[in-house]
Amino acid sequence: MPSFTDEIVACHDCASLKSARRLKMEDKPYATFRVEEKWLPKGEINVLFIAESPPWNGKQSYFYNRAEDNKSTNLRKEVLKYLNLQLDSFKNDGYFLIDSIKCRLNKQTNATVPSKILETCRAKFLGREIEGLRPKVIFALGDSARKALQGLSEKSEFSEFNDLANHKITEDYDKTLSGYRVILCVYPGGQTRNYISNIERSFSKITPT
Numbered sequence: 001m002p003s004f005t006d007e008i009v010a011c012h013d014c015a016s017l018k019s020a021r022r023l024k025m026e027d028k029p030y031a032t033f034r035v036e037e038k039w040l041p042k043g044e045i046n047v048l049f050i051a052e053s054p055p056w057n058g059k060q061s062y063f064y065n066r067a068e069d070n071k072s073t074n075l076r077k078e079v080l081k082y083l084n085l086q087l088d089s090f091k092n093d094g095y096f097l098i099d100s101i102k103c104r105l106n107k108q109t110n111a112t113v114p115s116k117i118l119e120t121c122r123a124k125f126l127g128r129e130i131e132g133l134r135p136k137v138i139f140a141l142g143d144s145a146r147k148a149l150q151g152l153s154e155k156s157e158f159s160e161f162n163d164l165a166n167h168k169i170t171e172d173y174d175k176t177l178s179g180y181r182v183i184l185c186v187y188p189g190g191q192t193r194n195y196i197s198n199i200e201r202s203f204s205k206i207t208p209t
Helices: 005-010 018-022 035-039 075-083 087-092 115-133 143-154 156-166 193-204
Strands: 047-051 095-099 137-141 174-177 180-185
Touching (some): 018 115, 075 087, 075 193, 087 095, 115 143
Parallel strands (some): 047 137
8 A cells, every 4th residue: 555644744735624723734643653654454454444533632542542541432442342352453353444534623612524624635545545455344433434435436436435325324234335345333432322232233244253
């Protein structure tokens, strides 16, 4: 896969957007924590997890930061719990996680994800990342990830991703689209505790029985 780290660091494509004030464009955890160098599996990508954006709360909060405290809503804690893995095993088992939005996004005062920011980051990175990684499974963590994947349908190589527009994240969605197996999952943790059975069902599709 081509290296995206330098591109992500240099990117300021959202700077002209009105919603740019909600981004920390100087803080790119993907580069800070050397994700490509340290956490990209050496062999095939069995499952590519796609989340929304890095956490807003501080420069240390991030999926790949070993020093991250185990808060009840921490994404790493939730994902590894459902996979029954430790972080090192996550990589060794061919799992990889990326964010649809590369900068930290402030959702503390407005939970809505700015569509222009999602579209800008998706258009520049997401399709190329998927093509480079060629995962066996794409696992969308939450509705923003679903929307980002759906938006890729504008490109001919992802045209079947348009099917995602007709489905909710809470559905039992597991289809092959444009050559990729795509699974939708409710974002684990936070305000989704009423959907534990949905989350367990989604993760059961990628974990050994």
